[in-house]
Amino acid sequence: MTSIAGLLGRGAGAMADAVRKREVSATELARASIERIAATDARINAFTAVTAERALKHAAAIDERIAAGGSGLSADLPLAGVPFAVKNLFDVAGLTTLAGSKIERDSAPASADAVLLQRLEAAGAVLVGALNMDEYAYGFTTENSHQGPVCNPHDQRRIAGGSSGGSAAAVAAGQVALSLGSDTNGSIRVPASLCGVFGLKPTFGRLPRTGTFPFVSSLDHLGPFARSSRDLALAYDAMQGPEARAGTTGEHDPGCAQRAAQPVIGLLPRGLDGLRIGVLGGYFSDNAQPEALAAVDRVARSLNVTESVELPWVEAGRAAAFLITNAEGGARHLENLRRRAADFEPLSRDRFLAGALLPAAWITQAQRVRRLYAQQVARVLGDFDVLLAPATPCTAPQIGTEWLEINGRRLPARASMGLLTQPISCIGLPVCTVPVWQAHPTMPVGVQVIAAPWREDLVLRVAAALESAGVVSAPIAAP
Amino acid sequence: MTPAQMEDYVDAAAAALELPLEAAHRPGVLQYLALAAGFADIVNAVPLSPHDDCAQGFLPVGPGEEAR
Numbered sequence: 319m320t321s322i323a324g325l326l327g328r329g330a331g332a333m334a335d336a337v338r339k340r341e342v343s344a345t346e347l348a349r350a351s352i353e354r355i356a357a358t359d360a361r362i363n364a365f366t367a368v369t370a371e372r373a374l375k376h377a378a379a380i381d382e383r384i385a386a387g388g389s390g391l392s393a394d395l396p397l398a399g400v401p402f403a404v405k406n407l408f409d410v411a412g413l414t415t416l417a418g419s420k421i422e423r424d425s426a427p428a429s430a431d432a433v434l435l436q437r438l439e440a441a442g443a444v445l446v447g448a449l450n451m452d453e454y455a456y457g458f459t460t461e462n463s464h465q466g467p468v469c470n471p472h473d474q475r476r477i478a479g480g481s482s483g484g485s486a487a488a489v490a491a492g493q494v495a496l497s498l499g500s501d502t503n504g505s506i507r508v509p510a511s512l513c514g515v516f517g518l519k520p521t522f523g524r525l526p527r528t529g530t531f532p533f534v535s536s537l538d539h540l541g542p543f544a545r546s547s548r549d550l551a552l553a554y555d556a557m558q559g560p561e562a563r564a565g566t567t568g569e570h571d572p573g574c575a576q577r578a579a580q581p582v583i584g585l586l587p588r589g590l591d592g593l594r595i596g597v598l599g600g601y602f603s604d605n606a607q608p609e610a611l612a613a614v615d616r617v618a619r620s621l622n623v624t625e626s627v628e629l630p631w632v633e634a635g636r637a638a639a640f641l642i643t644n645a646e647g648g649a650r651h652l653e654n655l656r657r658r659a660a661d662f663e664p665l666s667r668d669r670f671l672a673g674a675l676l677p678a679a680w681i682t683q684a685q686r687v688r689r690l691y692a693q694q695v696a697r698v699l700g701d702f703d704v705l706l707a708p709a710t711p712c713t714a715p716q717i718g719t720e721w722l723e724i725n726g727r728r729l730p731a732r733a734s735m736g737l738l739t740q741p742i743s744c745i746g747l748p749v750c751t752v753p754v755w756q757a758h759p760t761m762p763v764g765v766q767v768i769a770a771p772w773r774e775d776l777v778l779r780v781a782a783a784l785e786s787a788g789v790v791s792a793p794i795a796a797p
Numbered sequence: 798m799t800p801a802q803m804e805d806y807v808d809a810a811a812a813a814l815e816l817p818l819e820a821a822h823r824p825g826v827l828q829y830l831a832l833a834a835g836f837a838d839i840v841n842a843v844p845l846s847p848h849d850d851c852a853q854g855f856l857p858v859g860p861g862e863e864a865r
């Protein structure tokens with residue numbers, strides 16, 4: 319392994335340290351990432367576009383800035399030279415924002431970058447491409463009929479999960495050190511679980527979504543994937559903070575709380591001191607296969623957690639998430655459903671069509687139940703700082719799997735991959751998905767580390783402690 | 798809803814929305830409507846008072862804030 323290949327394997331923080339110390343250049347890292355994508359992506363199918371020219375130009379600018387020296391490089395360029403990629407629902411100037419669809423291929427290229435992409439590049443990271451996903455983010459498997467399925471880097475016969483399947487797979491395959499995805503009902507946490515990487519779904523409203531293609535605005539979150547909790551924290555800190563308003567021409571995410579940044583990187587060493595941690599039982603154990611429960615058990619034992627707790631109204635919360643998603647997604651795409659339904663992804667088209675027809679009273683009731691459920695869960699979070707639950711009911715199924723057996727019930731595989739994530743994102747709680755390897759002979763499965771709103775620091779502290787204890791890790795898949 | 802009521806509902810709602818449904822898509826639409834109806838039964842079983850409000854909020858938009 320060359321030193322550059324070694325650096326690609328070490329993660330974002332180590333790469334940035336090396337670039338700032340001029341042990342390696344941002345240009346060399348960008349080239350190494352582009353070469354690895356070229357060497358591996360025929361098997362993985364994570365990328366829908368590689369932005370090599372842009373990457374090398376930006377990397378050269380980072381190298382010039384480092385060569386010029388000066389103080390404050392560590393603070394100004396915490397991600398110096400780190401190659402990253404974004405789910406193809408993020409606007410990338412000059413590229414058409416596909417959102418996984420065939421229909422959007424007819425749209426004009428984006429004129430500007432998404433806000434979070436701008437923020438990562440301002441921190442020194444280098445965009446190398448756009449990533450495959452489920453069409454319009456409506457799926458948990460990234461079996462995209464237009465682009466082909468994303469294959470799990472750890473076993474290419476299996477799914478990578480979705481809808482941010484390309485984002486998780488690119489990190490697991492060592493193509494990039496960081497990626498961005500979106501999570502409406504589990505689309506960061508499911509692929510992170512199945513590909514064995516770390517994923518952070520921040521609190522709803524924490525990170526601005528400006529410059530991304532929406533799915534369900536009342537539920538959409540954005541967040542990073544990485545191979546360590548430290549790398550997640552570096553990326554997350556670089557993306558926090560309110561949007562600058564630019565008068566009447568400036569775009570602005572009305573769903574973003576526009577909170578001041580609350581950096582977490584310095585809090586990771588605090589560990590578990592004083593944290594009250596519980597395991598979610600009931601619904602969360604009833605809807606998981608033995609390997610997913612074994613992963614939670616392994617994490618809980620490492621943390622000396624014995625207390626189990628159930629969330630009130632959790633099934634109603636999941637039902638509310640389904641209905642809101644179905645109706646809002648269907649309504650968003652109604653015009654194209656009228657004119658060109660045949661051009662939609664066959665795996666989600668009929669769901670979109672049905673969603674457009676749902677009675678308004680169901681959706682209003684779902685939104686009211688969502689609030690009641692959030693209030694009930696807040697009471698539980700008064701007694702626990704952190705809750706643990708499986709991220710997926712099982713390890714990655716084979717591509718094309720139609721049905722899952724869970725506790726003697728036969729369930730549709732594609733929809734069921736989000737059974738355990740939907741009740742959490744429905745009420746906007748921050749979650750770090752951590753990858754556990756010892757629960758299955760060959761494949762990873764993730765555990766959700768969940769906290770109260772705006773406490774991303776707690777989920778990342780627990781993730782870092784588990785990593786230090788050797789309980790969770792994100793090795794790069796063998797080429 | 799019974800299966801027959803569901804078929805009638807799909808036809809009426811699709812007509813109201815001017816949403817043409819191809820024959821090949823109709824069985825899938827009915828299947829997903831049935832799934833949604835099951836979830837609606839779950840949320841409708843939650844006892845709510847008239848004072849239990851929606852989760853969504855709205856922020857007024859002032860002059861100079863018209864951008865998306």
